[in-house]
Amino acid sequence: MEKTEYNPKQIESKWQKYWQENSIIKVDEKSDKPKFYCLDMFPYPSGEGLHVGHPKGFIATDVVARYKMLNGYNVLHPMGFDSFGLPAENYAIKNKVHPSVAVDKNITRYKDQLKMFGFTYDWDREVITSDPDYYKWTQWMFLQMFKKGLAYQSNEPINWCPSCKTGLANEDLEDGKCERCGTPVEKKPMRQWVLKITDYAERLLDDLKLVDWEDSIVEMQKNWIGRSEGALIHFELKTKNEKLKSNVGIFTTRPDTLFGATFMVIAPEHEVITNLKAQIENLKTIEDYIKKTKNKSELERTDLAKEKTGVEIKGIKAINPANNEEIPIYVADYVLPNYGTGAIMAVPAHDESDYEFAKKYDLDIKNVIEPLLMQKTDSSAFKTNEPFVEHHGVIVLLKHWDKDKYLGLGWRDASDWGTLLTGGIDDDLEPEKRALKEILEETGYKNAKIVKKLPMIHSKYYHVPKKANRFAHTHVFYITLLNDERDGVSEDESNRHELKWLTLDELQNFLTAESHKQTVNIHKTGVYSGQGLLANSSQFDGMDSEKAKDEITKFVNGKKTVQYKLKDWVFSRQRYWGEPIPLIHCMACGVVPVDEKDLPIKLPDVKNYKPTGTGESPLASIDKWVNVSCPMCGGPAKRETNTMPQWAGSSWYYLAYTLGTKNLKLKTKIENIDKNKLNYWMEPNGVDLYVGGAEHATRHLIYARFWHKFLYNIGIVTTKEPFHRLQHVGLINGEDGRKMSKRWGNVINPDDVIKEYGADALRCYEMFMGPFADSVAWSTQGVKGTYRFLERVWALGTKIQGTINNDQANYKSDNILVNQTIKKVTEDIENFRFNTAISALMILVNDMSKNFKQFNHSEFNILTLLLSPFAPHLAEGLWQKLRNKESIFKARWPDYDRTKIQLNITKIPVQINGKVRAIIEVSLDVNEKEIVEIALKDNNVAKYLNNQKIKKTIYIAGKILSIVI
Numbered sequence: 001m002e003k004t005e006y007n008p009k010q011i012e013s014k015w016q017k018y019w020q021e022n023s024i025i026k027v028d029e030k031s032d033k034p035k036f037y038c039l040d041m042f043p044y045p046s047g048e049g050l051h052v053g054h055p056k057g058f059i060a061t062d063v064v065a066r067y068k069m070l071n072g073y074n075v076l077h078p079m080g081f082d083s084f085g086l087p088a089e090n091y092a093i094k095n096k097v098h099p100s101v102a103v104d105k106n107i108t109r110y111k112d113q114l115k116m117f118g119f120t121y122d123w124d125r126e127v128i129t130s131d132p133d134y135y136k137w138t139q140w141m142f143l144q145m146f147k148k149g150l151a152y153q154s155n156e157p158i159n160w161c162p163s164c165k166t167g168l169a170n171e172d173l174e175d176g177k178c179e180r181c182g183t184p185v186e187k188k189p190m191r192q193w194v195l196k197i198t199d200y201a202e203r204l205l206d207d208l209k210l211v212d213w214e215d216s217i218v219e220m221q222k223n224w225i226g227r228s229e230g231a232l233i234h235f236e237l238k239t240k241n242e243k244l245k246s247n248v249g250i251f252t253t254r255p256d257t258l259f260g261a262t263f264m265v266i267a268p269e270h271e272v273i274t275n276l277k278a279q280i281e282n283l284k285t286i287e288d289y290i291k292k293t294k295n296k297s298e299l300e301r302t303d304l305a306k307e308k309t310g311v312e313i314k315g316i317k318a319i320n321p322a323n324n325e326e327i328p329i330y331v332a333d334y335v336l337p338n339y340g341t342g343a344i345m346a347v348p349a350h351d352e353s354d355y356e357f358a359k360k361y362d363l364d365i366k367n368v369i370e371p372l373l374m375q376k377t378d379s380s381a382f383k384t385n386e387p388f389v390e391h392h393g394v395i396v397l398l399k400h401w402d403k404d405k406y407l408g409l410g411w412r413d414a415s416d417w418g419t420l421l422t423g424g425i426d427d428d429l430e431p432e433k434r435a436l437k438e439i440l441e442e443t444g445y446k447n448a449k450i451v452k453k454l455p456m457i458h459s460k461y462y463h464v465p466k467k468a469n470r471f472a473h474t475h476v477f478y479i480t481l482l483n484d485e486r487d488g489v490s491e492d493e494s495n496r497h498e499l500k501w502l503t504l505d506e507l508q509n510f511l512t513a514e515s516h517k518q519t520v521n522i523h524k525t526g527v528y529s530g531q532g533l534l535a536n537s538s539q540f541d542g543m544d545s546e547k548a549k550d551e552i553t554k555f556v557n558g559k560k561t562v563q564y565k566l567k568d569w570v571f572s573r574q575r576y577w578g579e580p581i582p583l584i585h586c587m588a589c590g591v592v593p594v595d596e597k598d599l600p601i602k603l604p605d606v607k608n609y610k611p612t613g614t615g616e617s618p619l620a621s622i623d624k625w626v627n628v629s630c631p632m633c634g635g636p637a638k639r640e641t642n643t644m645p646q647w648a649g650s651s652w653y654y655l656a657y658t659l660g661t662k663n664l665k666l667k668t669k670i671e672n673i674d675k676n677k678l679n680y681w682m683e684p685n686g687v688d689l690y691v692g693g694a695e696h697a698t699r700h701l702i703y704a705r706f707w708h709k710f711l712y713n714i715g716i717v718t719t720k721e722p723f724h725r726l727q728h729v730g731l732i733n734g735e736d737g738r739k740m741s742k743r744w745g746n747v748i749n750p751d752d753v754i755k756e757y758g759a760d761a762l763r764c765y766e767m768f769m770g771p772f773a774d775s776v777a778w779s780t781q782g783v784k785g786t787y788r789f790l791e792r793v794w795a796l797g798t799k800i801q802g803t804i805n806n807d808q809a810n811y812k813s814d815n816i817l818v819n820q821t822i823k824k825v826t827e828d829i830e831n832f833r834f835n836t837a838i839s840a841l842m843i844l845v846n847d848m849s850k851n852f853k854q855f856n857h858s859e860f861n862i863l864t865l866l867l868s869p870f871a872p873h874l875a876e877g878l879w880q881k882l883r884n885k886e887s888i889f890k891a892r893w894p895d896y897d898r899t900k901i902q903l904n905i906t907k908i909p910v911q912i913n914g915k916v917r918a919i920i921e922v923s924l925d926v927n928e929k930e931i932v933e934i935a936l937k938d939n940n941v942a943k944y945l946n947n948q949k950i951k952k953t954i955y956i957a958g959k960i961l962s963i964v965i
């Protein structure tokens, strides 16, 4: 008698062995199937081993890998270890073992753990970045970059982590702190190797079009690369008596605001300070200020919430080239040295930081842009083909005589219409008088005083009652009531609207028209940073700001330029555990590359690998290793002792997998690398699927793209981008909701879970626990639930085994639920909705258990196939029980019958702000999130939403969807 109880321990080891022996997992390139390259971000082997959070992504790629196998693909699904770098080294130092020993031990542990999951890894392709067979090629690639002039030495101040005792790249910081240890970094001038990644900025940006990545990650990359179009404009300098020969260039994205530049700000690091020492009258004060700002992080300097500081440079003025006015120059640390030119023209009326600074130091604020608002939506959208009627008017922001409240008008015949006081100017009355008169007529208040005229606002809209396009020019006044003395107003007026005294915040929510909202906003912040029409800009007055950008740049002989936020990649670390940089310093020849045939330059085995903290790596003290003869002249020379950063090895490991370790042996020459293998897996779009943590969006994923593009340039790869589809994985937190960590004592070890419930239960649970990209808390109860589900499947299989009486089973069914489940599971796997795929399987299993007699052998085959990517061991076991001869992973994924998917379709009205705007057809089982997604794709819904933010959605299942904006 065969044992019928579900015993994962027994079946899992049995089938893992079977897959090994029957080449289910081994792949080669001699296949006529289409290929699928499915990749995980490889782990660094830490001392703690894997906790249950790590494999979530690995399980997902394994599900996809097996699913693709079943769909007839030749699938590469490799694994390896990112074993160089700080994490491995810090672990080694803490535990007083040599990094190479620690890494070996940790890798063994990781592999033991990974093997328990039954993943489809072909371990022959394993890549270990600290293996000389591998890093030989990392060094080789660096040499090619060096030879092409992409690697250069610099002595600029860089980020220095005093705790990790090494320089770091910008990408290694988080909020100005070391990403590894959380210590605030210092700025330290240091000799370092830098890679010119900025040469690739444009391509890194443009080629984002080629990839199929989540929008959020594309957006993060765009921001990191940070492209800005603007102008370079020169300001001449003068002392009290004479013009100076030197001038200062500034970078601005808003040359149209040049007439409003009322002062200039330069970064404390700017060279003009050293160059003009003799002319600066308050040099001591300036130097003191510079000293004070020295160690501030970039974030501290530019944080809008922090108070700005600065000092005026006495004795020198700048000349605004637009109007030849003399303006003061300040040194202030909110201007950064390494962006643009390290100097700016400050336009306080239109830039928030400049405004704050001007307020603090009492500097001139000159408005030069008047908002131009275009009504493009709803009934008052202007009609593009009709002419505009010019219109003049006033808007009054009226302050209460006593309280800090402002007047809003609530219109009685249109309950959702809230405005400020306004009126047209159709007589000869001056705007000021018109504004005061408006107050009297509409409110009866008699004593008011104009405090300030705010910038005019222009707007284009359609006047519904008058049936015409309007181009309105509105004077805006900030007026305060002096007391509550008041006349009665005509009944007519008081019937029309109600006076409401509101705070500025309340007012902003209360107002409907864009021009009124903008009035409050400008009053509140003092700044208008949008587009508009020029004012106070002599011959450019009235010009559209977009056009004025070009015109004013030309007018002052400026130059259009593009700036990037991306900085060159600081590529050296003063640490032991990394790839030695294969360069030699010769007294006579300078920096000389190591001969390629001498690669790899192996990391010497040392006793003392602790960081020195002096800015030199521990390698510097190993005389025997350091002193060499120059490859060019044979004279005495020294090796470069800095090592490469952790991100070097991970920049091309996905290419190494395609070759397999055998092809990367030490003796191999570049000519002998089998590019056909590489191209087989990479063409046409690169790695087909890449899964990993979102924290790599701007580090590894920028570096690897750069590296890949370089290899493309030198003809090693044929694809422009390394990773075609990218999917990020959400974290698994501890049962208490906190990040899993030893510190909280909430770490769950996969070994324990697998021992108790089996790998299949763990795999299914992690895929079932929530939407894949979300962070979810671990639940042991949840694992038990999925375990019981698998038990039920096993029991069902055992039961059916007894009823099988023919071997003619296929993968077809007439059953509607079965066909629906095929469709759902297929689409869900393709779209990374593993949780709903598993719930669909649960529904099918319930039905099969309840109505056992209605299902046949073929249908049970289908269930087993659908389950197999998630619970491969159990599925393989059942497959055999179902009298199939070969491995389930040599079978074909079932197809559903389109005629047998009678979905419960229903019509649902969609309301926007209470009005039905569309009727959409959905299946009855959609949830709120899904139906909102479907609704948003509807043309009418899109039209009425018009990109406005959705405040709330309510779905009454099967009845109605309401959207509130």
Ligand code: ANZ
Pocket (backbone or CB within 6 Å): 227, 228, 251, 252, 253, 254, 257, 334, 335, 336, 337, 338, 339, 340, 341, 342, 343, 344, 345, 346, 347, 349, 350, 351, 529, 563
């Ligand atoms: C005048 C101006 C007027 C500006 C205005 C903005 C608005 P992005 O978009 O990030 O490229 N800037 C230039 N170099 C700077 C530096 N080294 N440190 C700090 N700020 C710097 O920003 C470009 C704008 O940032 C530039 O345009 C400049 O301020 C400022 F209504 O010039 B602007």
Ligand code: ZN
Pocket (backbone or CB within 6 Å): 586, 587, 588, 589, 590, 592, 630, 631, 632, 633, 634, 635, 637
């Ligand atoms: Zn030499």
